[in-house]
Amino acid sequence: MKKIILLFLVSLVFTTQAQEKHTVSGYIKDAKNGEALIGVTVYKKNSQIGTSTNEYGFYSLTLPAGQDTIMFSFVGYKTVAQPVDLTKNQTVSMEIAEEGKELEEVVVSSEREDKNIKSMEMSVAKLDIKQIQKMPALLGEVDVIKSIQLLPGVTTVGEGASGFNVRGGNIDQNLVLMDEAPVYNSSHLFGFFSVFNPDAVKDVKLIKGGIPAQYGGRVSSILDIRMKEGNSKKLEVNGGIGTIFSRLSIEAPLFKNKASFIVAARRSYIDILAKPLLAKRQPDLKDAKFYFYDLTAKFNMRINDKNTVFASGYFGRDVFGAGFKFNWGNSTATLRWNHIFNSKLFMNVSTFYSNYKYELGFKDEGSSQKFEWTSNIINYSVKPDFTYYLNSKNTIRFGAQGIVFTFKPGTATITSQDGISSPIGLDNQYGVEYAAYVDNEQKLSNRFTLQYGLRWSAFNYMGKGTKYTYRDTIPNESRPLDGEEKIASGETIKTYNNPEPRLAINYTINDKSSIKLGYNRMSQYLHIVSNTAASTPLDIYTPVTNNIKPLIADQVTLGYFRNFKENMFETSAEVYYKDLQNQLDYVDNASLLLNKYLEADLVQGKGRAYGFELYLKKAKGKLNGWVSYTLSKTERKVRGISNEDWFLSKYDRTHNVNTVLIFDLNKRFSFSANFVYMTGTPATFPTAKVEVQGYVIPYNTDNKRNNYRNTAYHRADIGITYNFKSNDRKRWKSTLVLSVYNLYNRRNAFSIYFRNNPDNPTNTEAVRYSVVGSIIPAITYNFKF
């Protein structure tokens, strides 16, 4: 540890040479709508010295004194050359304009063309919202999460499963950030749609490996979603009428262009469409409710050159009911303050509030009997982050975060016919997560770049609550209770802390190719408690406790990146190895809901995952898109389960092929197609039948978990986008999107289960359950003015 610090200090000294230098800094925005541009390359003309804008569009570049020209370059935008006379530090803020030849050259990634070679980032995928909007989507709904699932190393259990699995990880191992606030359930209608309104999304970035020290708290990936700030030039309205949702967003400048806002809303309307049908055919369900909606809003204001503030919020709910109620949703609110101390030191402070809540209730008509249950997970957090642009060779990032957690696993009451209510809920659980980090990105030479950092994280599980202790027992049995102790509010029950070293090395072989190596250790202080194939909205989260240890993952990634034909094609090959400790598993017949002795039913085991990812992307031209192939294996080993041998994780997919093609025929038409192939998910199949009291029960005599596989998953989708004619004077622009999901009508098995034939109970049979059992066409009309 001391050596690392020493090395760090020495390297800083070496690069801080005594030559007079000045700093140019500022913000880069889009000339059209005033949106801050992320990742614009800013460099000294005819040199390797450069930087890129951060998440807020800010850059800082330190150069030797004298006359110089600074270039601002961004794919799809006109490159701007700005002469500067460096006699002192100065601010150069720019607005850059899109290139006029819209559509002829399609922007696939809004990055410097060879950024994939030069940047430190590896195992990172960025999706441009414009590109996501062109991909064929389920029921025509443009979906961030569904698009993420087409990237190498990312899979899903199947349609209807919420979230996504990164390199074999569970869905709770992804930190999904919406403007820096975590989103616990990113799905509407179980998993068919995601909660992110595409009209309000600006930038989507998924980090699977070589994760920098500024991120932490989950072990598999970071999905960083940035919302638009809102047009600061003129009023803009976007909307769409789709098969499932209708969308509307409004953005406009305020206070003489010093501020702007965006408000975006969506609501589904299958319930309205289905009402007449239900009234006729299912009278019991005529009062059924099933809809989902979300509202996203953001406001930003530039107070002066040095201070900008942002406020953003999200509120969404899924509502179901028919004699019972069942609804869930997230709400998040973020306040951020960008402050420039001087041309070299940038600060952002974010504070956020996030609340994931679900409710379940039954009521018996005509009597007072009812059952009501609510569960929440509430976060408050403060997170200051600093970027210190020390010199053209070192960029130091440091910061801290504190998150206060309140877990309300279940507040439940049951009311009997006699009108007596009894609470049967569980105690709340409290915890605080702390983290601090420092990280330096250092150019050792024109070829070698290093990024090294250390994050220290800790979690304090505390009262008010009950501390349960359990005795050990035979494997795969619920552990017997040893004692219960009441803990006062604020008193510590258990503390964990973990240093998390991070390292990334980029060796640039030449202009066209580079090799990158990444290592990261991540720790996670909360677990989703779910033993179902697809995560349900009812799944609860538990913090680490005196009985549940934090999840720890170490990952090494090695990649080779190469571009061809003047960056027309980008290719990469990456291998990764992950080692996981304390993954959650469950004893047989575990009781996960409303069980105050839940911890007795949990076991923790080891995991390992390794794989090889190939990626070929055509970034430019009329035909663009990507092909990826992943070969991987994910296994677990848990005491008392599957004879204590390694067994395949339920997210294991040996082969995974993803193809996304977009063809822009002309200004009017563009076509898109997806193809996905995945090896079937592992499954446990019976080898015998047990008969008890007339029931025929499947049984696996070898006791091996995941001894079979479901059949392979593959699917193709197509989409056509038609842009209606609009003359330049009219601002109204509209498009019609036709899409066909599951083009060749494949019945992919979500699961295969075993049952007695309902008509002849002595006969047993295997049943394939497909969530999507037919072709699904859809049509969406989008407009903008």
Next chain:
Amino acid sequence: MKTIKLFLSLCIVLALTSCEDVIQVKLDQGTPLLNVDAFVNDMRSQQKVRLTYTDNYFSQKANEPVHGATVNLRDLTDGIDYIFTDDNNGNYVFNLAATDTLGRVGHRYELTITHDGNVFKSNSRMARTAQVDSLIVEYREAGSFGGEAGYRFSFLGTDPVGDTSDFYWIKSYRNGVFFNRGGDINICENAAFGAGADGLIFITPVAEGITPGGERFQKNDVCRAEIHSINLETYNFLNQVFTQTTNSGLFATSPENIKTNITNTTSEKVKVVGWFCMSAVGFRERVAE
């Protein structure tokens, strides 16, 4: 929970087009294991313990019977042995005198099975039960959830007040035929599903559970409802049977082997499956009209 699952499936059907079809799957044949089915109660009828060998899952016939085993049930409280005799069809039976019952509430029992040189043992205490105070019958027109038109039964009963939880398995029959689909398993803790329901009237889902979803009684059909006292372990076991026999759909859990409360005291290598439970029973019958 059943209603939710049904409703969720409906949503998905509406939204998309989920479907289920029977497919061919090749399965390995597991080693045959001794399968014990020993639910003994205090009713005045022949008591039975059934012993079979597990067969491969797709075998389209009942499991093969076990012959030549000995089955002994010992009342540990009174020290009385009840020896079950082999009926040569897998059933080992005990016939009672017309005025007697085999079990006594509060007594502890030990089951001993000797087979092929292995001695298998299990324990169970007979807990108190609740009574079926009355059976309620009503005629229902054809509907969506219930399917066809017909009579639907429910029962009235009260869980006795007590310090510890009472667990019940409510079994129901139509014209003497037990509703034996795994999804029809109707169990409860006290009058509902938790400690908070002590001493209450059995809640509606439990009371109406004697007419399983989709089933109806026709005129003159006989409905019989029995409340069997069980213990926590048996409650968990039946819960597991419910889960493992209805484990389908989007939110299916990882399949797991059902537990057993029978141990081989001779050799750990010879595995056994099945369950032993002593129950006190409250019951009532009524004709649909």
